[in-house]
Amino acid sequence: MAGHSKFKNIMHRKGAQDKKRAASFSKLSREITVAAKMGMPDPDMNPRLRLAVNAARAQSMPKDNIQRAIDKANQAGGEDYEEIRYEGFGPGGVSLIVEALSDNRNRTATNVRTAFSKNGGNLGASGSVSHGFDRMGLIEYPEKAGDAEKVFEAALEAGAEDVVSDEGHEIWTAQDMLHEVAKALESVLGEPESAKLAWRPQTKVVVDADVAGSLLKLIDTLDDDDDVQTVWGNYEVPDDVMEKLG
Structure with a gap:
Protein backbone atom coordinates (compact mmCIF):
# COMPACT_ATOMS: atom_id res chain seq x y z
CA MET A 1 0.00 0.00 0.00
CA ALA A 2 1.50 3.28 -1.09
CA GLY A 3 0.41 5.21 1.98
CA HIS A 4 1.93 2.75 4.39
CA SER A 5 5.15 2.41 2.37
CA LYS A 6 5.64 6.17 2.23
CA PHE A 7 4.95 6.39 5.93
CA LYS A 8 7.94 4.13 6.57
CA ASN A 9 10.07 6.55 4.56
CA ILE A 10 9.27 9.24 7.10
CA MET A 11 10.73 7.16 9.89
CA HIS A 12 13.98 6.80 7.98
CA ARG A 13 14.13 10.56 7.35
CA LYS A 14 13.79 11.53 10.97
CA GLY A 15 16.68 12.02 13.30
CA ALA A 16 17.06 10.73 16.83
CA GLN A 17 17.03 7.13 15.65
CA ASP A 18 17.76 5.77 19.12
CA LYS A 19 14.60 7.41 20.39
CA LYS A 20 12.60 6.02 17.49
CA ARG A 21 14.03 2.57 18.13
CA ALA A 22 12.99 2.69 21.78
CA ALA A 23 9.51 3.90 20.79
CA SER A 24 9.24 1.09 18.25
CA PHE A 25 10.17 -1.48 20.88
CA SER A 26 7.54 -0.03 23.21
CA LYS A 27 4.81 -0.39 20.58
CA LEU A 28 5.92 -3.91 19.70
CA SER A 29 5.96 -4.88 23.39
CA ARG A 30 2.44 -3.55 23.83
CA GLU A 31 1.16 -5.64 20.91
CA ILE A 32 2.90 -8.75 22.29
CA THR A 33 1.34 -8.24 25.72
CA VAL A 34 -2.15 -7.74 24.28
CA ALA A 35 -1.79 -10.78 22.02
CA ALA A 36 -0.59 -12.95 24.92
CA LYS A 37 -3.43 -11.76 27.15
CA MET A 38 -6.08 -12.49 24.51
CA GLY A 39 -4.89 -16.07 23.94
CA MET A 40 -2.30 -18.59 25.05
CA PRO A 41 1.09 -17.13 26.08
CA ASP A 42 2.75 -19.66 23.76
CA PRO A 43 3.45 -18.31 20.22
CA ASP A 44 3.01 -21.80 18.77
CA MET A 45 -0.54 -21.93 20.14
CA ASN A 46 -1.48 -18.28 19.56
CA PRO A 47 -1.32 -17.04 15.93
CA ARG A 48 -1.56 -13.34 16.81
CA LEU A 49 1.20 -13.66 19.39
CA ARG A 50 3.35 -15.55 16.92
CA LEU A 51 3.03 -12.74 14.37
CA ALA A 52 3.78 -10.12 17.03
CA VAL A 53 6.90 -11.98 18.19
CA ASN A 54 8.07 -12.41 14.60
CA ALA A 55 7.61 -8.69 13.99
CA ALA A 56 9.67 -7.92 17.09
CA ARG A 57 12.42 -10.26 15.98
CA ALA A 58 12.46 -8.62 12.54
CA GLN A 59 13.16 -5.31 14.32
CA SER A 60 15.98 -6.93 16.33
CA MET A 61 14.19 -6.68 19.66
CA PRO A 62 16.19 -8.61 22.30
CA LYS A 63 14.76 -11.96 23.41
CA ASP A 64 14.57 -10.78 27.03
CA ASN A 65 12.36 -7.84 25.99
CA ILE A 66 10.04 -10.16 24.09
CA GLN A 67 9.74 -12.56 27.03
CA ARG A 68 9.07 -9.72 29.48
CA ALA A 69 6.26 -8.48 27.25
CA ILE A 70 4.72 -11.97 27.22
CA ASP A 71 5.10 -12.32 30.98
CA LYS A 72 3.34 -8.98 31.58
CA ALA A 73 0.14 -10.50 30.22
CA ASN A 74 -0.19 -12.66 33.35
CA GLN A 75 0.99 -10.15 35.92
CA ALA A 76 -1.57 -9.00 38.45
CA GLY A 77 -2.32 -5.30 38.26
CA GLY A 78 -0.68 -4.92 34.85
CA GLU A 79 -1.84 -2.52 32.17
CA ASP A 80 -5.12 -3.37 30.50
CA ILE A 97 -7.08 5.20 9.81
CA VAL A 98 -5.26 5.27 13.14
CA GLU A 99 -4.98 2.10 15.19
CA ALA A 100 -4.12 2.42 18.87
CA LEU A 101 -3.62 0.31 21.97
CA SER A 102 -4.47 2.39 25.01
CA ASP A 103 -4.93 2.08 28.75
CA ASN A 104 -6.65 5.48 28.84
CA ARG A 105 -9.25 6.08 26.12
CA ASN A 106 -9.77 9.77 27.02
CA ARG A 107 -6.05 10.56 26.82
CA THR A 108 -5.61 8.83 23.50
CA ALA A 109 -8.70 10.42 21.95
CA THR A 110 -7.56 13.87 23.02
CA ASN A 111 -4.05 13.36 21.62
CA VAL A 112 -5.28 12.00 18.30
CA ARG A 113 -7.88 14.75 17.90
CA THR A 114 -5.27 17.42 18.69
CA ALA A 115 -2.81 15.94 16.17
CA PHE A 116 -5.44 16.13 13.42
CA SER A 117 -6.64 19.64 14.27
CA LYS A 118 -3.14 21.15 14.55
CA ASN A 119 -1.92 19.64 11.28
CA GLY A 120 -4.65 20.49 8.80
CA GLY A 121 -6.85 17.45 9.38
CA ASN A 122 -10.20 16.56 10.90
CA LEU A 123 -11.05 13.56 13.05
CA GLY A 124 -14.20 11.89 11.77
CA ALA A 125 -16.75 9.50 13.15
CA SER A 126 -16.32 5.73 13.16
CA GLY A 127 -16.88 4.44 9.63
CA PRO A 142 12.60 -7.07 2.15
CA GLU A 143 13.86 -6.92 -1.42
CA LYS A 144 16.62 -9.40 -0.58
CA ALA A 145 14.04 -12.14 0.10
CA GLY A 146 13.96 -12.86 -3.62
CA ASP A 147 13.11 -11.41 -7.01
CA ALA A 148 9.54 -10.47 -7.88
CA GLU A 149 8.87 -13.69 -9.78
CA LYS A 150 10.07 -15.94 -6.94
CA VAL A 151 8.03 -14.07 -4.36
CA PHE A 152 4.94 -14.00 -6.58
CA GLU A 153 5.07 -17.73 -7.20
CA ALA A 154 5.59 -18.48 -3.51
CA ALA A 155 2.72 -16.19 -2.53
CA LEU A 156 0.40 -17.69 -5.13
CA GLU A 157 1.19 -21.20 -3.93
CA ALA A 158 0.60 -20.14 -0.32
CA GLY A 159 -2.86 -18.77 -1.13
CA ALA A 160 -2.21 -15.02 -1.24
CA GLU A 161 -4.48 -12.69 -3.23
CA ASP A 162 -2.01 -10.09 -4.51
CA VAL A 163 1.69 -9.18 -4.50
CA VAL A 164 3.24 -5.73 -4.94
CA SER A 165 7.03 -5.70 -5.42
CA ASP A 166 8.83 -2.34 -5.29
CA GLU A 167 11.85 -1.89 -2.99
CA GLY A 168 10.45 -4.80 -1.04
CA HIS A 169 7.47 -7.11 -1.33
CA GLU A 170 3.92 -6.61 -0.02
CA ILE A 171 1.88 -9.81 -0.02
CA TRP A 172 -1.84 -9.33 0.47
CA THR A 173 -4.18 -12.04 1.75
CA ALA A 174 -7.78 -12.45 2.85
CA GLN A 175 -7.82 -11.47 6.52
CA ASP A 176 -8.78 -14.97 7.66
CA MET A 177 -5.89 -16.44 5.65
CA LEU A 178 -3.14 -14.27 7.11
CA HIS A 179 -1.72 -16.78 9.59
CA GLU A 180 -1.92 -19.69 7.16
CA VAL A 181 -0.23 -17.82 4.30
CA ALA A 182 2.45 -16.33 6.57
CA SER A 194 5.99 -8.02 9.41
CA ALA A 195 2.69 -9.89 9.13
CA LYS A 196 -0.44 -8.14 10.33
CA LEU A 197 -4.01 -7.19 9.55
CA ALA A 198 -4.01 -4.05 7.45
CA TRP A 199 -6.25 -1.51 5.73
CA ARG A 200 -5.76 -1.44 1.96
CA PRO A 201 -7.24 1.57 0.14
CA GLN A 202 -9.61 0.90 -2.74
CA THR A 203 -8.42 4.08 -4.48
CA LYS A 204 -5.43 6.34 -3.90
CA VAL A 205 -5.01 10.11 -3.74
CA VAL A 206 -1.85 11.46 -5.38
CA VAL A 207 -0.65 14.45 -3.36
CA ASP A 208 1.56 17.37 -4.40
CA ALA A 209 4.46 18.84 -2.44
CA ASP A 210 2.35 21.35 -0.46
CA VAL A 211 -0.14 18.73 0.70
CA ALA A 212 2.53 16.05 1.24
CA GLY A 213 4.53 18.23 3.63
CA SER A 214 1.54 18.87 5.89
CA LEU A 215 0.30 15.30 5.59
CA LEU A 216 3.61 13.74 6.55
CA LYS A 217 3.86 16.11 9.52
CA LEU A 218 0.45 14.92 10.71
CA ILE A 219 1.43 11.26 10.34
CA ASP A 220 4.72 11.93 12.13
CA THR A 221 2.83 13.54 15.02
CA LEU A 222 0.45 10.60 15.27
CA ASP A 223 3.29 8.09 15.13
CA ASP A 224 5.11 9.89 17.94
CA ASP A 225 2.20 9.13 20.28
CA ASP A 226 2.97 6.11 22.45
CA ASP A 227 -0.59 4.80 22.14
CA VAL A 241 7.92 15.02 -4.33
CA MET A 242 9.51 12.72 -1.73
CA GLU A 243 12.96 13.76 -2.97
CA LYS A 244 12.09 17.46 -2.53
CA LEU A 245 10.75 16.85 0.96
CA GLY A 246 13.74 14.71 1.90
Missing part, protein backbone atom coordinates in the same frame (compact mmCIF):
# COMPACT_ATOMS: atom_id res chain seq x y z
CA TYR A 81 -4.88 -2.15 26.91
CA GLU A 82 -7.89 -1.51 24.71
CA GLU A 83 -7.83 -1.66 20.92
CA ILE A 84 -9.20 1.58 19.44
CA ARG A 85 -9.59 2.72 15.83
CA TYR A 86 -9.85 6.37 14.81
CA GLU A 87 -10.80 7.61 11.34
CA GLY A 88 -10.29 11.02 9.85
CA PHE A 89 -9.18 13.23 7.00
CA GLY A 90 -5.74 14.72 6.50
CA PRO A 91 -4.65 17.62 4.29
CA GLY A 92 -5.86 17.28 0.71
CA GLY A 93 -8.81 15.14 1.76
CA VAL A 94 -6.60 12.11 2.37
CA SER A 95 -8.31 9.37 4.38
CA LEU A 96 -6.44 8.10 7.44
CA SER A 128 -16.30 7.82 7.99
CA VAL A 129 -13.34 6.57 5.92
CA SER A 130 -12.99 2.81 6.53
CA HIS A 131 -15.63 2.11 3.88
CA GLY A 132 -12.98 3.14 1.34
CA PHE A 133 -10.55 0.47 2.54
CA ASP A 134 -10.48 -3.32 2.50
CA ARG A 135 -9.51 -5.17 5.68
CA MET A 136 -6.83 -7.64 4.61
CA GLY A 137 -3.75 -9.48 5.78
CA LEU A 138 -0.40 -7.92 4.87
CA ILE A 139 2.92 -9.78 4.89
CA GLU A 140 6.05 -7.75 4.13
CA TYR A 141 9.42 -9.02 2.97
CA LYS A 183 3.35 -19.75 7.91
CA ALA A 184 3.54 -21.25 4.41
CA LEU A 185 5.78 -18.44 3.17
CA GLU A 186 8.22 -18.83 6.06
CA SER A 187 9.35 -22.21 4.73
CA VAL A 188 10.21 -20.63 1.37
CA LEU A 189 11.21 -17.02 2.07
CA GLY A 190 12.10 -17.09 5.78
CA GLU A 191 10.58 -14.89 8.48
CA PRO A 192 8.87 -11.77 7.14
CA GLU A 193 9.58 -8.22 8.27
CA VAL A 228 -0.65 4.83 18.33
CA GLN A 229 0.39 1.54 16.78
CA THR A 230 -0.17 2.10 13.05
CA VAL A 231 -1.36 4.79 10.66
CA TRP A 232 -2.89 3.73 7.35
CA GLY A 233 -3.77 6.07 4.50
CA ASN A 234 -4.98 6.20 0.91
CA TYR A 235 -2.32 8.68 -0.21
CA GLU A 236 0.46 8.29 -2.74
CA VAL A 237 3.48 10.60 -2.75
CA PRO A 238 5.31 10.73 -6.12
CA ASP A 239 9.04 9.99 -5.96
CA ASP A 240 10.01 13.49 -7.11
